[in-house]
Amino acid sequence: MKLSKELIDLQHRLGHQFARPVLLLQAVTHSSMSSPGREDNQRLEFLGDRVLGLVMAEALLAEDAKATEGQLAPRFNALVRKEMCAEIARQADIGAALKLGRSEMLSGGRRKTALLGDAMEAVIAAVYLDAGFDTARDLILRLWGNRIRNVKEDARDAKTSLQEWAQARGMKPPSYEQRARSGPDHAPVFTIAAVLENGAEAEATAGSKRIAEQAAAKALLEHLEQGGTD
The missing domain is CATH 1.10.1520.10 (Ribonuclease III domain)
Incomplete structure (x- = not known):
């Protein structure tokens, strides 16, 4: 070949x-x-x-x-x-x-x-x-x-870090909601929201649900670190 x-x-x-x-x-x-x-x-x-x-x-x-x-x-x-x-x-x-x-x-x-x-x-x-x-x-x-x-000892992914943040404050683990899906079947694009029990949330869009969930969790963590809803 x-x-x-x-x-x-x-x-x-x-x-x-x-x-x-x-x-x-x-x-x-x-x-x-x-x-x-x-x-x-x-x-x-x-x-x-x-x-x-x-x-x-x-x-x-x-x-x-x-x-x-x-x-x-x-x-x-x-x-x-x-x-x-x-x-x-x-x-x-x-x-x-x-x-x-x-x-x-x-x-x-x-x-x-x-x-x-x-x-x-x-x-x-x-x-x-x-x-x-x-x-x-x-x-x-x-x-x-x-x-x-x-590689760092505390190299956790964003979803794990967000879950630990919530548990440390007595909250339920975050949920991940699919807000939208677009694109053809062979190349879908997902919009996912990471949502905390206290109402704080953030959205992200990616070509797979898993990556969108990670990106949403990261965005929500950054929002919380900047003084968002606690």
Whole structure:
């Protein structure tokens, strides 16, 4: 199989030459471009998420032999969350090689956190299937680099932090309400509100419910820190 220039360049940035380049093509193919003869990256994303999790668990244990499970869990979550995967994807410029349908391309799909995070996980799976676990581990450790050593002990995601804020004040955990949904079925856009028992709330919009919930929680935390409803 002959690779496009974008995929050849991506191989160089990843530092891995694929023996089965069709795996790399699948890893960067969004569902908006799938067809009977071309698989999208959703199954690879599922596998890559698990490979990434195992590598990060091993790396964190090796990095700090005295850390408790309670210390390791938030560090792990910070390193494997979709936003971090998207950050790494931007570092490797995976967006430049994404295969997107026209509507997704016009809506800025190459820059979307959800798409980039999914593609990063899919690329990890592609490397794993192409060359085995050790090669996939080397890729992950190289791309994540000092982030593993520098991840903070209190690196909780926004939803966890908001829940802890509410519980510390005797409130019920925040709820997340879908306020709107737009876009085609293959590329939906969700508006989600994070709502506290005392009526404080904030909205955010993103291409997945999970990311919109995180963004809404972050926005509400920032509002509260600035003296919003307490």
